[in-house]
Amino acid sequence: MSYEYYQEVISDLEKLFTTEIGYDVIIYAGENKNIEELHAHSNILSTRSQYFCTAFSNEWAEKKNGKFIFKKPNVSPELFKIILRFIYCGKIDFASLQCPEILKLLAIVDELGIQSLISCIQEYLIKHHDEFLQQNPIEILETVYQHESFEQLWCHCLEKICEDPRILFSSDKFINLKSSLLELLLKRDDLYLEEIIIWEGLLKWGVAQNPSISKDVDIAKLKKEEITIMKKTLHKFIPLIRFYHISSEDFLDKVYPLKDLLSEDLLDNLLKFHIASSRKSDVNDIQPPRKLKCLYESNLIENQHFANFASWIDKKEKLLYNAYNVMNNPYNFNLLYRASRDGKTAEAFHSKCDNKGATIVVAKIANSEQIIGGYNSLQWDSSDQNRSTTDSFIFLYTDRNNTRTAKLSYSNGDQYSIRNIALNGPTFGGGNDLYCDNNGTWRSNDSCSYPKIDDMKRGIIHVDDYEVFQVVLKNKIEKIENNQFQKINLQKVNQNLNLNNFNNNVEKGKVKKIKKSEGKLVKKRSLKLFKSLFK
Numbered sequence: 001m002s003y004e005y006y007q008e009v010i011s012d013l014e015k016l017f018t019t020e021i022g023y024d025v026i027i028y029a030g031e032n033k034n035i036e037e038l039h040a041h042s043n044i045l046s047t048r049s050q051y052f053c054t055a056f057s058n059e060w061a062e063k064k065n066g067k068f069i070f071k072k073p074n075v076s077p078e079l080f081k082i083i084l085r086f087i088y089c090g091k092i093d094f095a096s097l098q099c100p101e102i103l104k105l106l107a108i109v110d111e112l113g114i115q116s117l118i119s120c121i122q123e124y125l126i127k128h129h130d131e132f133l134q135q136n137p138i139e140i141l142e143t144v145y146q147h148e149s150f151e152q153l154w155c156h157c158l159e160k161i162c163e164d165p166r167i168l169f170s171s172d173k174f175i176n177l178k179s180s181l182l183e184l185l186l187k188r189d190d191l192y193l194e195e196i197i198i199w200e201g202l203l204k205w206g207v208a209q210n211p212s213i214s215k216d217v218d219i220a221k222l223k224k225e226e227i228t229i230m231k232k233t234l235h236k237f238i239p240l241i242r243f244y245h246i247s248s249e250d251f252l253d254k255v256y257p258l259k260d261l262l263s264e265d266l267l268d269n270l271l272k273f274h275i276a277s278s279r280k281s282d283v284n285d286i287q288p289p290r291k292l293k294c295l296y297e298s299n300l301i302e303n304q305h306f307a308n309f310a311s312w313i314d315k316k317e318k319l320l321y322n323a324y325n326v327m328n329n330p331y332n333f334n335l336l337y338r339a340s341r342d343g344k345t346a347e348a349f350h351s352k353c354d355n356k357g358a359t360i361v362v363a364k365i366a367n368s369e370q371i372i373g374g375y376n377s378l379q380w381d382s383s384d385q386n387r388s389t390t391d392s393f394i395f396l397y398t399d400r401n402n403t404r405t406a407k408l409s410y411s412n413g414d415q416y417s418i419r420n421i422a423l424n425g426p427t428f429g430g431g432n433d434l435y436c437d438n439n440g441t442w443r444s445n446d447s448c449s450y451p452k453i454d455d456m457k458r459g460i461i462h463v464d465d466y467e468v469f470q471v472v473l474k475n476k477i478e479k480i481e482n483n484q485f486q487k488i489n490l491q492k493v494n495q496n497l498n499l500n501n502f503n504n505n506v507e508k509g510k511v512k513k514i515k516k517s518e519g520k521l522v523k524k525r526s527l528k529l530f531k532s533l534f535k
Contacts (some may be wrong), residue, residue, distance in 0.1 A: 010089045016041065017088035025068045029080040036077035040084060042068055048087040050113025075108050083109060086117055094124055099132040103143055110147050122152040130160070137161050138173040141181055161185070163292060164327055165193040169201040175208035186240035192292035192326065195242050196250040202241065203258070206233045220257040227260045234261060245289045248274040292326060297335040300364045300467055301371060304403045306333050309360050312393060312408060313375060313471065333360065333469040340465045344440025349425040349468070353380045356470045361426045363442055363466035364400070365457070371397040372442070372456065373466075374428045382422035386430075389417045394434045396456045409450040416449050426468070436466065 016022075023039035030036055045052035055061040055070075062069040072080060082105065086092045094102060106121045125133065133140050133156070140157050144150045161168050168174060168185075182205065185191055186198070207213050210233060213226050222230065238261065246255060251274045259267050269283045292303050303326045310331045311323040324330065336359065337352040353359060359380065362373040377391035390413040398405040411417040416430025425436030431448030434456075442461040 013044070014085075014089040014091075016044075017085060024066065025070065027070045027072060027080065029072050029075050029077040031073035034076065035073075038077065038080060038084065040087075044088060048114065050115075051111060053113075076104075079105050079108060083112065083114070083117075087114070092117070092120065094121075094128075099125070099129045102129070103140075106150070106153075107143065107147065110149050115149075118149050119152065122150060125153060126156050133157055134160050134164070134167055137168045138171060138177055142178060145178075145181060158185075158188075159190075162188055162190045162192055163295075165191055166197075166327070169193065169197060174201060175205050177205065179209075183237065183240070186237060189288065189290055190292050191290050193290070195245045195290070196247070196254060199241050199243075199246065199255065202234065202237055203230075206230050206237075209233050220254075222258070227258075231261050238262060238266070242287045242289065243270050244273055244283070244286045295326075296333040296469065298333075298362065298467055298469075299338070300362050300465065301400060303329075305362075305371075305397070305400070306331075308403055308406060309333070309375065309471075312395070313358075313377075313391075315391075330474055332472045332474050334472060335467060336470050337468040338465065339440055339467075346421075346423055346425050346436075346438040349436070350380065350382050350422065353426075353468050355379055355381055358471040359426075360469050360471055361466065362469070363436075363461075363463040366462040366464050369397075369399045369401055371395075371400045372434065372444075372461065372463075374426065374434055375471075376418050376426070376428075378418055380418075380426065381420045383420050384422055385420050386416045387418040387420065388413055388415045392417050392428065394428050394450050394453065396453050398455055407453045407455065409453050411449050412451070414449050442466070 017040075020039040023041055025040040025042050025045060027038040027040060028035055029038055042052070042056055046056045047053070056068070079101065082092060082097075097105070102121060102125060106118065106125075109117045109121065133153075137157070137160075140153075141161070144154045144157060162185075165185075168177075182202075186202070191198070203219050207215060207217065207219065207230070210226075210229050213222070213229065217226070243251070243255060243266070251270065255262075255270070262270070273283050273286075294301075295303055296306055298306075307324045307326050307329045310329045313331065314324075316323045336356055337349060339348075342348050342352055357379050358375070358377050360373065360375050362371060364371055372395070374394040375392050377389050378387050390411055393408055393410045395409070396407045397403070398407070411429075414430060417428070419427040419429070419432075419435070421427050423438050425438075425440065427435035429435075429447075429449035431446030432443065433447055433450045434442075434444050436442050442463050444456055444458050444461060
């Protein structure tokens, strides 16, 4: 029989750290008035730190009066004490440290080669300082980029920036981003930002790299010598811009005036693509659009579909200028059920989806790109009871790859809006307007509770799979898992809970409508440019 007394050993090591008995290492941490002499034991340091292990084994550490001497002017005494405590007894408390200090601590720990603490600090930053990481993307990226061992933090920061690149591109410090980092970002397929904004950001960055070009210059009116300078600065970035996914109007207004920055072949292909639509097929090597990975575990649809659902839930479908996008979607969509994973029977559906509150159902029609489904604003149950609501809807995408093909139908509010039938899967409408039977077969019958959707197939509908998502209003909750404290960001929660009040108070009349005269102006400008190409 064996016995283990880990805590007793840790307590003894902590006493050794506190009393400093028999120390043979002197560390001078800090500089000037903030310098402090710290004491430690070489055998413990070399066991726990790769840096100290190398220093002692290679005998390059300075030694005086039988004691090893280390000078660390770049490390504050406070941070070094934290590191020493971890080395001796494996304890660390981040509660008293601000995020910039924790980042400094991480860099020092990497220098000292304490692998377990490197992982610990990265996990802590990701879990508890995510907001700071997002608000300071330039500083974080450049700090992390210099350390190969910060892979966890690096991947997390890149993922967050790609989810909402506006944080980076709208920052005043964007122009200071190192070219290697900018190149890395522009290569990413998941940099989810309109390509024209990426192009404008690149131009802004390019101007900032050249002091000879005025920061206030009208970018469309660069002088010949300035164009030459910019072309040299941006030559490796131009191929990374996905010009084919910029609208023709933006191409005419914001790209073509700077045509001298582009290669002749690229410009020729872009003109074919944007102006001579009949010759688009002649253009080769078109890069795919940037695409954010799906945030909601769906195998059938993408993030923009969920943004559409959110707009429909809040009845913004007729207010296109006020519709939600991927970035400001106020809802989370939690996957409850997938037929191919959980079983296609009604029993399987109800076991996963009953009493879960509002849900959205999504099904992909077999041998097509069509998507059908519906929103239950109440909840599913097995009561064999019907429910009335005007907030539920059914929908159809004639092409799931184009969210503009969506067609929508809200319930008329009759008593059969939602039918909770134990022997059926999700069932919408008194005429079984859209439902899934006990065997997983989908059908669309009479339009009773939901006005008819053109192009929606009637009768049996064969589907490849269907998914059900719980719809939950987002709450910003920060949990501290080490049980030292738990903090709930009530302000953010309240902001989300008051979302409907905010929407109801949006000022009206400030959205600019497109006038016919403006449409003519666009056509006139396009025609003028087109003619100029053949002069």
